[in-house]
Amino acid sequence: MEGEKAVLELIHSNIQIEFVVTSDEFATQYLSEFKHTELYIEDESLLHKLSTLVSNSFGFAVVSMQQFNFQLTYKNDITVVLDGIRDPGNLGTIIRICDWYGIKQIALSKDCTDFFNPKVIAASMGSFSRIQFEYINLEELFKANNNVPVYGALLNGEDIHAIQFPESCFLLFGNESNGIRQENIEFINQKVTIPRYGSAESLNVGISTAIFLDNLRRN
Known part of the structure; x- marks a missing residue:
């Protein structure tokens, strides 16, 4: 995890931090936050070299990889469903947006x-630790949960401002370039x-x- 905001998010999560590499200035500034964390102090010039971010004078944290074995339940919840999202920045942003609007699973x-x-982790700004997820064949997902309505983001649908979203549904979003695949539109x-x-x-x-989640929460 790189950067000031992302690393500070970790302090309040259940993710195990192995150690933090930061500058002397930030180590002093956040002394109380890092009181239980192993710290390594380095020059800002080295932090810039080690970082993948364009600008990172704060440093980074090394954390333990969690084992995510979620058993997602779809019948009584709102689930964001992503069809072929390839851009890591987009996925990280979606994770962060879901966390903002209280959506717990993707x-x-x-x-x-x-x-x-x-890049997903960086764009999520720590929200990845609060979102459950599952990689799954979407056709199998929809067939196994055919009592859960699917709302798809398309160009030829009903105006979102006239939609009354239910308390339980799938919100389906397609690939950045090609949209939702035809085989999934059928569901x-x-x-x-x-x-x-x-x-x-x-x-x-x-x-x-x-926009979808904001309108859903307005309901």
Whole structure:
């Protein structure tokens, strides 16, 4: 975990921190937060060299990889479902957005980018530790839970502002370039569109997820 905000998020999570590498300035500033953490103090120039971020004067934390063996239940919850999301920045942003809106679980098609890709972890800003997830064949997921309605983000659906979302459903979002695959569109019970008032060609999938979840919570 790299950067000031991301590392400080870890202090309040259940993730085991092995050690933190930071500068003398930040070690002093956050002395109370790091009182139970093994610290290594290095020059900022070295921290910049070791980091994958464009700018990182704070440093990073090395943490233990958790074993995630969730048994997700879909019948009584809101589940964000991702179909072929390849961009790690988008996935990390979606994880963070789900955490903001209190969505606890994400189902991912098996060709989605790795949940633990460093760019996903960085973009999630610590929210990855609070989201349960599962990589699964989406066709099998929808067939096994055919009593849970599927709301799909498409360009030819009903205006999202007129939708009354139920307390339990799948919210399906497609690939950044190609959208939801045809074989998964067949399982959608309600096609939903974010109305366009300007001239932009499309919306980023992370932004679309935020708009869906905001409207869902307004209900």
